[in-house]
Amino acid sequence: MSTISVLLVDDHTVVRSGLKALLGTQADIAVVGEAASGEEALEAAQEHQPAVVLMDLAMGAGMDGIEAIKQLRQRTPHQAIIVFTTYDSDADIVRAVDAGAMGYLLKDAAPEEIFAAVRGAVQGKSVMSAPVASRLFQQLRHPDEILTPREAELLSLLTQGLSNRDLGKRLFISEATVKTHLAHIYAKLGVETRAAAIATAIRREGMR
Amino acid sequence: MSTISVLLVDDHTVVRSGLKALLGTQADIAVVGEAASGEEALEAAQEHQPAVVLMDLAMGAGMDGIEAIKQLRQRTPHQAIIVFTTYDSDADIVRAVDAGAMGYLLKDAAPEEIFAAVRGAVQGKSVMSAPVASRLFQQLRHPDEILTPREAELLSLLTQGLSNRDLGKRLFISEATVKTHLAHIYAKLGVETRAAAIATAIRREGMR
DNA sequence: GGCCGTATCAGCCAAAAGGTGGAGAGACCA
DNA sequence: TGGTCTCTCCACCTTTTGGCTGATACGGCC
Secondary structure, three states, X not given: OOOEEXXXXXXXXXXXXXXXXXXXXXXXXXXXXXXXXXXXXXXXHHHHOOOEEEEOOOOOOOOOHHHHHHHHHHHOOOXXXXXXXXXXXXXXXXXXXXXXXXXXXXXXXXXXXXXXXXXXXXOOOOOEOHHHHHHHHHHHHOHHXXXXXXXXXXXXXXXXXXXXXXXXXHHOOOHHHHHHHXXXXXXXXXXXXXXXXXXHHHHHXXXX | OOOEEEEEEOOOHHHHHHHHHHHHOOOOEEEEEEXXXXXXXXXXXXXXXXXXXXXXXXXXXXXXHHHHHHHHHHHOOOOEEEEEEOOXXXXXXHHHHHXXXXXEEEOOOOHHHHHHHHHHHHOOOOOEOHHHHHHHHHHHHOHHHOOOHHHHHHHHHHOOOOOHHHHHHHHOOOHHHHHHHHHHHHHHHOOOOHHXXXXXXXXXXXXX
């Protein structure tokens, strides 16, 4: 069995250090590089040509993880990308998979789970944490609860605390249209008021 | 200089592993134990008698970090507790300090910052990340923006998406009183609508 | 005792949000 | 071509919310 080269991307030094220590215990896995931002990740992926990229989604300022994934897929499509993050929000999962992520792990994952994901990734296998899988499953069972792109956009602005009028101005649509979208969003989220929609969106959809 | 014994408390294996690796590079610091929950932390603190406890606030199910801090202060008051968490919400900071934390670090802190905090803690010095310090400073400069207990209680329910009527019923007060409290909350948070108040509360105050 | 902060309540009015029903245009697909 | 989805818009009406002013009551503090 040949060695699997891994690139770590996380803005937390502690997390990178921890992953390095854990992965270092495995004979068939070698960390060949680290990056603390999306920009650094692109460079490092080019330079070290890792087989697997372990990447956090939230990375402070600059390019976020999703964007980094997209660009990596374009530039070095042979590298498998595994998301390694704290949150399991629906929106993040879908966007990461859309962008081309091979796996989705949560930071509270057991070391064995991480090892398995890295080994699986090079064989083209998707590995994800149980909570993540169950969320995806949930979405498959209730496809009518998936927001349309426009609705998601509106919901995102809604969580900024904007009024219907402001939403209309921002999206260049009438207040009437805003209300229509909102009614659909409420139905899909299973709430009755904008207050509850915001609470649900921020907590469940991870719109922070 | 004698060795400083440290206990790590975090439900993420990766983070514990990372801290261990980083602290291991320092000759005067030794990790003597690890715990993945508040309950485990109390046991480990009793058993290993560390000089410093590095503790995460969010720990999945069971006892949360704040509660663990309080209990540690009672049982082993000679141990210095440093909070090591991802978030810098006002509410968390205040509660942690109230509970008896000596320091407050964010997970994106540089290794040197962590070392300094551990060394400072045994000498009775408070060390906190810059964003945390600036938040505390902010509160000192604007004491009139601190919510009263009743207002905080109401805001907490507000983030559940309740209407004024429901809030009144829940708190056994009239809708008029609810409106009065809300008006005060809006002023203190610097917002104009309930939507913005909810967004601010969940994001900034950490009411999740 | 007077002052201040907190919590409680009232009424009035304007603005915003939500519910209902309907409708047209464009995209996509079977 | 017909059906479905998405996005857009409108009118009408009810409910909710927010802004304003003012009031009472209790407890701590100087």
